[in-house]
Amino acid sequence: MSPSTLLDATAMLRGAGLRVTNTRVAVIDTLQDMPHSGVDALVPRVELRVPTTSRQAVYNALGDLTTAGLVRRIEPAGHPGLYELRVGDNHHHIVCQRCGAVADVDCVTGRAPCLSPSETHGFDLTEAEVTFWGVCADCTNASAARDAATT
Structure with a gap:
């Protein structure tokens, strides 16, 4: 250290x-x-x-x-709790559906809470938590390499 x-x-x-x-x-x-x-x-x-x-x-x-x-x-769905030091902003995350890799994504609209729901139900919104799901580049490349090897 x-x-x-x-x-x-x-x-x-x-x-x-x-x-x-x-x-x-x-x-x-x-x-x-x-x-x-x-x-x-x-x-x-x-x-x-x-x-x-x-x-x-x-x-x-x-x-x-x-x-x-x-x-x-x-706490991405289906995954254990994960920890990070990036606090104090309203960033989001993108999670690989294959390997579970996580990356930060800056706020979608540039300011908190980043999303405007159709109904607040009387809540005073302060934050939104968004998780994007997809397949990371490493998993995509590995899949393409496997496909190429089998053809």
Whole structure:
């Protein structure tokens, strides 16, 4: 972990009024390297940085970071919860239907809440969560290569 990353994570935690712990810093640092990661992917990477941490400590750190607004949790249908550091804007996501890869997509219309529903039912809208689904370039290329090999 680079010193500049550690300082950024420390500043983020202090700015949010959270205690700076090795696990929280490692979770932030890992999410910088691996956005849109689930707990199963995060735990081994955090353990490499903080061998004394536990799966539960990573869950707790993610909960604290999410509650503090430092981390965003997304839940694409049929997938476990994923975490990212990109917060404070109303961006959306595109998910590959084959491999589950996730990418950020900026707000569709340029300003929150990005969509105007036909009926608000009295809600004061502040945010919209949109998930686009498709097939990523890697999966498309792999499929084309398989098709070419069988013809």
